Amino acid sequence: MLSQTPLLDHIVILVSHKDLLEISKFLDGQFTLAPGGTHADGLTANKLILLPDGVYLELIAFFDDVDPERRRQHRWGKAKENTIIDWAFTLPSEDDFPAVQKRLQQAGFGGSYTDPIPGGRTKPDGTILKWAVSTPRDSQGNPAQPGSLPFWCFDRTPREKRVPYEAEKKPHSAPEWAKVVYDAILGGNWNYGVPSGSNNARHDISLSSGDTTVRLVFNGSKPGKGELLPGISFEIEGLS
Structure with a gap:
């Protein structure tokens, strides 16, 4: 028993630094964007798309002169941008x-x-955030392919300083080893919680066969599909 x-803490999307600076025009009022740092x-630097349940999408970019x-x-240095x-x-x-x-x-x-390995970042207002991260290793001790399994993020400064979703909120078939890991982490039903404690949507994970990809499906009053950035799409299901 767990x-x-x-x-679910956050989902990481790699973008170019130019797109990171211009992300607000892509969102066009559909989501709440918070400055990262x-x-x-x-x-790297980032910005956050805050969701009402406390989960967020992290838009991260390498500086051009790195x-x-x-x-x-x-860890993400060889990853493809806009994925x-x-x-x-x-x-x-x-x-x-x-x-x-x-x-x-x-x-x-x-x-x-x-x-857990310590990490952190500095917000634009000078606030220093601290956390620790644990990443998966395979049976030979090598880093697992990013995205194939979750990493873990533990705040060592208050989470609301890192993810101010309450303050910013606006009114209105996979490899068998992956299944073993998810069973061990989540139990048999593969359900996760969200920081707000909300139960107003479905919070679960499923695996599919083929290439490793992550598909985002949100719950909302206006069903449809959209695009955060070129190559990064999302789907909104109707409220049940």
Whole structure:
């Protein structure tokens, strides 16, 4: 049994730095955009698309003048721009994470998640954010392909400073090893929670065969499809 249901924290989309600076014109009032900032390594900056349930889409870009070798060594340095490249779970408390690591060992995964590694970024207003991240490793200890499994993000400064969704909110078939990991993390039903605790939408994960891709489906009053950026599409299902 899971002592704490994993929460979907955010989904990562890689864009060019030019598009990051101009993202507001792509959104055209459809979503709430919050300023992100520059990450501690100085290689990337981001902005956040805030969703009402506390989950967010992270639009991240490498600075144009970044040394190519340093970029290649970055976790997302070889990823294709204008694609969903990764996604993150979190837990109500970082103290619950060792139990997740233990379940994976007991499940016979063969790989592992790293112990949380400190990270952070500085917001445009000068606020310093701190967190720790754990990423998956395969059975040989090599980093797993980003996006094939979630990484974990644990706040070490208050999450509302990193994701001000309440303050910013406006009124109005996969490889078998992946299944083993999701079963161990989420239990049999593959349901996740969201930071607000809302149950007004379906919160679940499913796997499909073929190339590794992530498909975003939101719940809303106006069903349809749209595009965040060229090559990044989303779907809105009608409220049930």
